Amino acid sequence: MATLFLIPAPLGDADTPWLPEPERLRVLHLTHFVVEAEKTARKHLKALGVTTPIRELSLQTLNEHTPPQDVAALLMPLLAGQDVGLISEAGCPAVADPGAQLVALAHEKGIAVMPLIGPSSILLALMASGANGQRFAFHGYLPVDAGERAQALKRLEARSREQDETQVFIETPYRNDALLAQLRAQLAPDTRLAVACDLTLPTQTIISRRVRDWPAQAPTLHKRPTIFVLHAMPARPSR
Known part of the structure; x- marks a missing residue:
């Protein structure tokens, strides 16, 4: 039976290995791929060392612009008995x-x-x-509108405090600095705020502090892929 292999992509340049060797060897035979971006996928597959010449690979695109009714057709090689690799722009598909x-x-x-x-x-x-790390939620992007974003952050901080649940989210990279400024201004002083930027790259930056303890000079996150993490102190029961 054919198999759909879910192949992680590097978080930055593919100059250094990003898959364990046993995992890399499992996908070298593949000739059919479903990819988020063809240009970067070709670069990643070349770095992985697939045995078929890159120009001879079959690459079908699946991204946020793909109509839902077109997704089923991407299964055709699998239904015909051919293994397929699914690879995203970065990270885990x-x-x-x-x-x-x-x-x-x-x-x-x-x-x-x-x-x-x-x-x-x-x-x-x-x-x-x-x-x-025992209880957490990933929310993707927060609202673009500043007022709506403020309300969303208020809800996430309250949920974190009430359920002892870590909240994880991202932002469009060119708005990272504005979001960080809002987080530092709005969150409670004892809420933990972490930013993880350029992960696995030489420029990696990770800062995790209570809001009150954050350094006065914040790092510049502009146009750098960043994950934001907040964890509010659980409310103490009243006696």
Whole structure:
């Protein structure tokens, strides 16, 4: 039976290995791929050392612009008995990624799904934050409107405090600095705020402090992929 391999992509340049060697060897035979961006996928596949010449690979695109009704057609090689690799722009496919649609359809058709080990910016940020890793939620992007974003942050901080749950989210990179400024101004002094930027890259920056203890000079996050993590101190029961 054919298998859908979920292949993590590097979080930055593919100059250094990002998959464990046993995982890399499992995908060298693949000739069919579903990718989020063809240009970067070709670069990643070349770095992985797939045995088929890059120009001869079959690459089908699945991204946020793909109509839902077109996703089923991407299963055709699998239904014909050909293994397929799913690879996103960066990190783990199907996590905060449109590839989840294809994975769901593969399960419906009885196709084997094989997730491979590789970098996940969300988990790396959570690991490095010191926040509660037993209970957490990823929310993707917060509202663009400043007022709506303020209300969203208020709800997330309250939820974190009430449920002892870490809240994880991202922002469009050119708005990172504005979001960090708002977080530092709005969150309670005892709430833990962590930023994890350029993970796995030489420019990696990770800061995790209570809001009151954050350094006066914040790092510049402009146009740098960043994960934001907040964990509010649970409310103490009244006596």
